[in-house]
Amino acid sequence: MNTLEAARFIDISAVRTHHTLSDIEELVKYGRQYHFINLHVLPCWVPTLAKMIRDLDDVYVGSPVGFPGGGHCTETKLVEAKRLIEDGVDEMDIVMNVGKFKNKEYNYVLDELQAIIELAKNKIRMTKVIIEINTLTDEEMIKACELVKQSGADFVKTGTGWVPGGANIERIRKMKEFCGDDLKIKAAGGIRTYEDFKALLDMGVERMGINTKSAIEIVHAAEAAGR
Numbered sequence: 001m002n003t004l005e006a007a008r009f010i011d012i013s014a015v016r017t018h019h020t021l022s023d024i025e026e027l028v029k030y031g032r033q034y035h036f037i038n039l040h041v042l043p044c045w046v047p048t049l050a051k052m053i054r055d056l057d058d059v060y061v062g063s064p065v066g067f068p069g070g071g072h073c074t075e076t077k078l079v080e081a082k083r084l085i086e087d088g089v090d091e092m093d094i095v096m097n098v099g100k101f102k103n104k105e106y107n108y109v110l111d112e113l114q115a116i117i118e119l120a121k122n123k124i125r126m127t128k129v130i131i132e133i134n135t136l137t138d139e140e141m142i143k144a145c146e147l148v149k150q151s152g153a154d155f156v157k158t159g160t161g162w163v164p165g166g167a168n169i170e171r172i173r174k175m176k177e178f179c180g181d182d183l184k185i186k187a188a189g190g191i192r193t194y195e196d197f198k199a200l201l202d203m204g205v206e207r208m209g210i211n212t213k214s215a216i217e218i219v220h221a222a223e224a225a226g227r
Contacts, residue, residue: 004035006222009201011062011186011209013040013161021048028052030212031059034219037207038062038091043084050088060090060125065116068162070095070130074112081116085123092120093128093157093186098135101144113151121152128155128186128207133175134165141171142178149183155207157186166190169199176203194221 012030014023024045031039031053040062041049050061065081066072072080077094084092094116101109117127129151131144148156156179158172159165167190175185187200188209197218200208210218 001222001226003219003223006197006219007034007036007215009197009206009208010036010215010219011038011040011188011207012036012212012215013062013209014045015040015042015064015067019045021045024049024052027212030216032056034216035059036215040064040093040209042067043080043087046084046087046089061088062091062093063089064093064095064130064160066095066097067093068095068160070097070132071099074115077112077116078119081119085120090125091128092116092124092126093130094153095130095160096132096144096148098132101131101147102135102140106143106147110147110150113147113153117152126154127152128157129153130157130160130188132160132163133158133168133171134163134189138171138174141175145175145178145183149179153183155184155186157188157209159189161189161209161211163189167192167196167200169196172200172205173203176205191218194218194225197222198225 014027038060046063066077129148133141184206186207187205191210192214
C-alpha cells in the first residue's frame with residue numbers, strides 16, 4: 001500500500017474551537033500533497049474550503065451537523081444541514097442526540113436523523129452519523145448502530161474526537177460484526193499508530209478520522225510496510 005492508497009481511507013480535520021484560516025490552509029496543503037479523501041472544517045469555513053479545493057476531484061469537503069454535542073433542536077440541525085449543502089459540503093457528519101438516545105427516546109433520535117438525511121439525499125456524496133461510543137455501553141452502541149442503519153445513512157462514525165478515549169479497536173470489531181456490509185464504519189478518535197490503522201483496515205473499517213500529524217505518519221508507515 002502506497003501513501004495515496006492509505007490516504008484514501010483517511011479524513012483529516014481542523015474542527016477545534018481555536019482553528020483559524022491558517023489552519024484551514026494547512027489542511028488544504030496536506031490534502032493536496034497526500035490526497036486524503038476528506039477535509040473536515042467547522043460550518044462557517046465550508047465556503048472557504050470549497051473554493052480552495054474546487055480543482056481537486058478526489059478530495060472532498062466535510063463538515064458536521066450538531067457538532068460537537070448533538071443536543072441542538074432538530075429544526076436547528078435542519079437549518080444547519082441546508083446551509084452546509086448550499087455552501088458546498090460533500091460529506092456531512094451528523095452528531096446523534098446522545099442524551100435523547102440514552103434516555104431511550106429512540107423515535108425522536110430516528111426521526112431527526114431521517115429528516116436530516118432525507119434533506120441531504122441526492123445533494124451530497126454521503127452522510128455519516130456520529131454515535132459517540134465512549135459515552136455508550138456495548139449494548140447501547142449496538143442499538144445506536146441499529147438506528148443508524150434504519151436512518152438511511154451511509155456510515156456510522158464512532159465519535160467526534162472531543163470525548164476522551166482510545167482507538168476502541170475491540171469495540172469497533174463488535175460494531176463491524178453487527179453492521180456487516182449493510183452500514184459502513186468510520187472510526188475516529190485515538191487512532192495514532194500504523195498498527196491501529198492496519199487493525200481497523202483488516203477488520204473491514206472503510207474510513208478513519210485521524211489527526212493530521214498522525215495521518216501523515218501513518219500513510220508513510222503504510223508505504224514502508226508495503227515495500
